[in-house]
Amino acid sequence: MSETTEKTVEQIENPASYVELKGINKHFKDFHATKDANISISKGKLVALLGPSGSGKTTILRMIAGLEHPDSGEIWIDGKLVNNIPGSERGIGFVFQSYALFRYMNVYDNIAFGLRIKKVPEKDIKKRVTELLELISCEGLEKRYPSQLSGGQRQRVAFARALAPNPHILLLDEPFAAVDAKVRLELRTWLKEMITKLQITSIFVTHDQDEAIEVADEIIVTNQGRVEQIGTPQELYSNPASPFVATFIGNSIQVKNFDRFRFFEKPEEDVTAILRPEFVSVYKKGEKVQYSKSVEEAVVEDIIFRGSNLEIKVRLHDNLISSVRSINEPAIEIGETVDVFIFRLFVIFKDRIELFYNRSLNNETVII
Amino acid sequence: MDIRKDKGVLKWVLIVICFVFLSVFLLLPLVYIIATAFRAGIQGYIKAVTDEYALKATWLTIRATLWAVGINTFFGISAAWCLTKFAFKGKKLLSTFIDLPVTVSPIIAGLIYVLTFGRQGPLYGFLDSHGIQIIFAVPGIVLATIFVTFPFISRELIPVLTAQGTDEEEAAALMGARTFTIFRKVTFPHIKWALLYGIVLCTARAMGEFGAVSVLSGHLRGKTNTLPLYIELLYQGYDFTGAFAASSILVIMAVIILILRLVIEQKGKKEIDINR
Ligand SMILES: Nc1ncnc2c1ncn2[C@@H]1O[C@H](COP(=O)(O)OP(=O)(O)OP(=O)(O)O)[C@@H](O)[C@H]1O
Numbered sequence: 207m208s209e210t211t212e213k214t215v216e217q218i219e220n221p222a223s224y225v226e227l228k229g230i231n232k233h234f235k236d237f238h239a240t241k242d243a244n245i246s247i248s249k250g251k252l253v254a255l256l257g258p259s260g261s262g263k264t265t266i267l268r269m270i271a272g273l274e275h276p277d278s279g280e281i282w283i284d285g286k287l288v289n290n291i292p293g294s295e296r297g298i299g300f301v302f303q304s305y306a307l308f309r310y311m312n313v314y315d316n317i318a319f320g321l322r323i324k325k326v327p328e329k330d331i332k333k334r335v336t337e338l339l340e341l342i343s344c345e346g347l348e349k350r351y352p353s354q355l356s357g358g359q360r361q362r363v364a365f366a367r368a369l370a371p372n373p374h375i376l377l378l379d380e381p382f383a384a385v386d387a388k389v390r391l392e393l394r395t396w397l398k399e400m401i402t403k404l405q406i407t408s409i410f411v412t413h414d415q416d417e418a419i420e421v422a423d424e425i426i427v428t429n430q431g432r433v434e435q436i437g438t439p440q441e442l443y444s445n446p447a448s449p450f451v452a453t454f455i456g457n458s459i460q461v462k463n464f465d466r467f468r469f470f471e472k473p474e475e476d477v478t479a480i481l482r483p484e485f486v487s488v489y490k491k492g493e494k495v496q497y498s499k500s501v502e503e504a505v506v507e508d509i510i511f512r513g514s515n516l517e518i519k520v521r522l523h524d525n526l527i528s529s530v531r532s533i534n535e536p537a538i539e540i541g542e543t544v545d546v547f548i549f550r551l552f553v554i555f556k557d558r559i560e561l562f563y564n565r566s567l568n569n570e571t572v573i574i
Numbered sequence: 575m576d577i578r579k580d581k582g583v584l585k586w587v588l589i590v591i592c593f594v595f596l597s598v599f600l601l602l603p604l605v606y607i608i609a610t611a612f613r614a615g616i617q618g619y620i621k622a623v624t625d626e627y628a629l630k631a632t633w634l635t636i637r638a639t640l641w642a643v644g645i646n647t648f649f650g651i652s653a654a655w656c657l658t659k660f661a662f663k664g665k666k667l668l669s670t671f672i673d674l675p676v677t678v679s680p681i682i683a684g685l686i687y688v689l690t691f692g693r694q695g696p697l698y699g700f701l702d703s704h705g706i707q708i709i710f711a712v713p714g715i716v717l718a719t720i721f722v723t724f725p726f727i728s729r730e731l732i733p734v735l736t737a738q739g740t741d742e743e744e745a746a747a748l749m750g751a752r753t754f755t756i757f758r759k760v761t762f763p764h765i766k767w768a769l770l771y772g773i774v775l776c777t778a779r780a781m782g783e784f785g786a787v788s789v790l791s792g793h794l795r796g797k798t799n800t801l802p803l804y805i806e807l808l809y810q811g812y813d814f815t816g817a818f819a820a821s822s823i824l825v826i827m828a829v830i831i832l833i834l835r836l837v838i839e840q841k842g843k844k845e846i847d848i849n850r
């Protein structure tokens with residue numbers, strides 16, 4: 207009786223969340239692998255679990271799947287407390303990091319496995335498998351064994367196998383880790399299209415921020431067993447909730463003596479600033495610029511060709527600062543003295559992160 | 575290339591040594607067994623082989639082997655499965671215990687059972703009152719055979735199961751497959767050839783076991799004599815034709831096992847190549 211009431215309360219409390227983790231803790235012997243994780247994911251979203259190696263991404267995914275059990279906390283799926291419900295009854299499809307295809311079964315039997323367990327009639331199985339093979343563009347491969355497939359094909363078969371029993375949630379552990387860079391890019395786009403088309407709530411693990419930013423609607427950033435922040439890529443980018451997120455997302459460097467930069471001042475003793483390449487502009491001497499009165503001089507130490515643009519590294523008050531410059535602008539050489547303008551930077555306080563703007567932006571009438 | 579040319583002589587010397595060695599220590603004795611077995615002519619051989627006690631000993635050997643292989647197959651799969659797929663306390667200890675029979679002398683294995691189940695043993699009273707006789711009876715022989723052969727199957731399976739990992743089983747479990755289905759459909763194909771190979775090794779060892787069985791059997795002719803014990807008995811009684819004829823039965827059984835082993839190795843290798 208009381209349990210049903212609780213459930214209803216839960217649904218009213220947070221109607222938007224389809225998958226919810228509340229105060230989850232997990233230990234492996236003495237090792238605290240997940241620390242008080244609170245996660246809420248809405249229906250139909252494609253969410254990335256992003257964090258460095260060993261930060262507990264796989265552990266969280268496995269707990270949602272029921273392959274691992276939390277020491278404390280609650281896992282809710284579709285308004286049901288699932289802590290004591292076995293993984294196979296949670297409506298989950300799981301794509302393993304190494305795919306875990308059944309090596310002694312051919313592609314057809316792999317995809318059909320989950321349906322056969324459910325005692326679906328062979329006729330319907332055939333229909334579903336054919337449909338899925340078409341979806342993953344692997345028609346004609348049904349007789350092959352996993353070892354006779356390319357990495358990309360294996361990945362897609364694993365995807366089809368997970369989808370076959372029509373799960374409500376799809377969990378993918380580093381789905382692109384085992385394929386090479388080019389195929390990875392293709393698969394990324396493909397997967398995003400697939401998941402958007404199927405409208406299935408999906409969580410995928412990655413430690414590649416580009417992948418997360420490109421593919422996910424929302425990103426959950428983990429670090430040392432903690433959930434650091436949950437938000438859209440834009441939110442993480444412009445409003446990092448913790449120093450870790452500020453440094454992990456984007457290509458950033460830390461600056462201690464930023465009070466020496468022109469038009470910036472340091473409020474307290476012990477704060478550090480984070481500077482991203484997009485916060486900095488580098489101009490050739492004599493180039494006509496809007497902030498010509500506010501720039502300061504620096505020497506170019508390195509230039510890296512990044513395909514569509516150049517990364518220019520300059521030495522400014524003992525800091526090696528990166529900036530991005532279009533290849534269409536006048537060329538700059540190593541050793542050249544250039545003008546540098548810093549628009550803004552993140553300042554990390556003990557309890558918060560603040561965005562500091564170049565004070566001259568207030569004085570000069572400019573639009574960024 | 576150069577290295578091979580230099581070692582051309584060495585290669586031939588080594589090959590000759592191997593052949594001479596095998597001829598002297600293996601082939602010659604085998605030929606001698608056959609020759610001696612037939613010394614009294616075909617009739618004598620047939621008579622010796624179809625001797626009532628010889629047949630009984632053969633039958634007992636086969637029975638003990640079947641029991642030991644059956645039980646060890648079950649035990650070996652269970653042990654290998656739990657050692658590779660689960661984490662638990664005492665795992666190291668269990669793993670070490672499995673190897674014990676390889677390191678302990680078979681005689682000692684026999685004596686352990688005599689002490690446990692014999693008149694002075696703690697279980698004797700209970701067993702006796704229920705009319706169960708273990709030592710100097712067939713159960714004792716089976717026990718001894720199981721003891722000396724029990725690492726063979728699990729030791730073949732453990733490396734295969736370790737290499738496979740637990741991913742495939744977890745994937746199957748998440749799709750709702752029950753443990754037995756997972757074993758049958760997912761795990762078993764991986765271990766099939768290793769298991770057969772382990773069974774062959776176990777069979778070969780079980781058929782030839784002498785030491786532990788000798789302690790436990792009590793040498794009751796026609797009752798508790800296995801083939802190796804029977805051969806020993808005939809030999810001690812200077813019945814060379816009989817001893818060697820009985821030996822030839824054991825040799826034929828061994829050759830069958832050897833051929834099986836070869837076939838399994840070939841087939842298994844082919845299938846593994848496909849699934850690399
Ligand atoms: N079964 C286990 N036993 C003991 N420790 C474990 C186990 N599984 C994970 N850990 C530990 O928990 C921590 C988090 O592991 P997890 O696999 O979740 O990391 P991850 O973020 O997925 O890393 P990666 O990106 O390298 O896959 C690691 O330090 C790992 O060593």
Ligand SMILES: [Mg+2]
Pocket residue numbers: 263264265379411
């Ligand atoms: Mg992982």
